[in-house]
Amino acid sequence: MVTRDPFWQGKKVFLTGHTGFMGSWLALWLTELGAGITGFSLKPPTDPNLFELARVGDGLSSIIGDVRDCPAFSRALMESGPEIVFHLAAQPLVRRSYQDPVETYASNVMGTVHLLEAVRRTPQTRAVVVVTSDKCYENREWFWGYREDEAMGGYDPYSSSKGCAELVVSAMRRSFFNPADYSKHRVATATARAGNAIGGGDWSADRLIPDMAKNLLAGKATVIRSPRAVRPWQHVLEPIQGYLTLAKKLFLEGPAYAEGWNFGPADSDARPVSYIADRVTRLWGDGASWRLDAGEHPHEAHYLKLDCSKSMTRLGWSPRWDLDTALKKTAEWYKTYSVRPEGMREFTLQQIADYAGARL
Ligand SMILES: NC(=O)c1ccc[n+]([C@@H]2O[C@H](COP(=O)([O-])OP(=O)(O)OC[C@H]3O[C@@H](n4cnc5c(N)ncnc54)[C@H](O)[C@@H]3O)[C@@H](O)[C@H]2O)c1
Secondary structure, three states: OOOOOOOHHHOOOEOOOOHHHHHHHHHHHHHHHOOEEEEEEOOOOOOOOOOHOOOOOHHOOOEEEOOHHHHHHHHHHHHOOOEEEEEEOOOOOEEEHHHHHOHHHHHHHHHHHHHHHHHHOOOOOOEEEEEOOHHHHHOOOOOOOEEEOOOOOOOOOHHHHHHHHHHHHHHHHHHHHOHHHHHOOOEEEEEEEEEEOOOOOOOOOOHHHHHHHHHHHOOEEEOOOOOOOOOOOEHHHHHHHHHHHHHHHHHHHHHEEEEEEEEEEHHEEEEEHHEEEEEHEEEEEEEOOHHHHOOOOOOOOOOOOEEOOHHHHHOOOOOOOOOOHHHHHHHHHHHHHOOOOOHHHHHHHHHHHHHHHHHO
């Protein structure tokens, strides 16, 4: 039997990016936990998308708006008066950031400034989780994992925008939400840095699993750009479990947790792109295949791993599904979608329940 954590029952939550891939999974999980959610973001970024397929909007109050529009964004947050905020809205793609660096920095950096400025004016808010990325670190192509206190950086506009968002949160925290003055402001702000999230319902351009899913459904071979690039792959529910754990700690224990946190997979699940492509191809069957794209591509990091010792020790968080399970769950999701797209809300909720087990 599933027991629900009573902490979330009736909590007022503000979630940006609720129409996106990760935001939809988080919104569904929060809905199951009984939270009252207001979502704020642009329309779903792809067609199809998980937000519409799983009818995510049924369980929350959805506002379509732009985090670059400071007055509208502030008004929405202040009027909803949340106790807990999750900030996921962003332009999340490396390749698109090369095509449109201005949009990327405006949404990812100024969007974060606008968020924290609005939080300053919202007396009910106690906990803020800003989602950045494993790419926020200055990548030295090391073989070991980055720790939370390592230098921010980023070669491409997306990665750098996430490093900048980290610096924004750090400066705003020191200036306005300083842990030393917690009794005056009562706001705890933290950042969360996850690896490459995989799972059903992602149709983003230039991401491995969505590219493969689209091609497999169309019966075409997938063209792979960087088969040797190593990434920390994990099911989308792993970092989401981390965001929920962190938000609860911030809410209940405040400044002790107001800092940056890594949420990545076990070391053995940092694998090359070719491994994932082979595994997905085998899981899918039906003559699925991939081939190498030998063309020229913009720079992307070759090697990226996270050290998650701090989250495991201090938050008690740890990954629950290994990479093989994550890939199986993802393949099952897209296969089910291919035969019964109208059943994806129930199917997605079932995967959340399978993941959460007795700890939902
Ligand atoms: N998917 C991953 O592997 C991964 C890994 C680490 C971090 N992240 C971060 O997680 C967050 C969610 O990523 P995702 O994979 O779900 O991406 P996504 O593209 O599926 O969703 C992005 C969401 O942000 C919204 N958005 C974009 N620009 C906006 C703007 N200017 N104003 C308001 N809303 C805007 C979109 O409408 C959508 O709801 C992002 O911050 C991303 O950087 C993702």
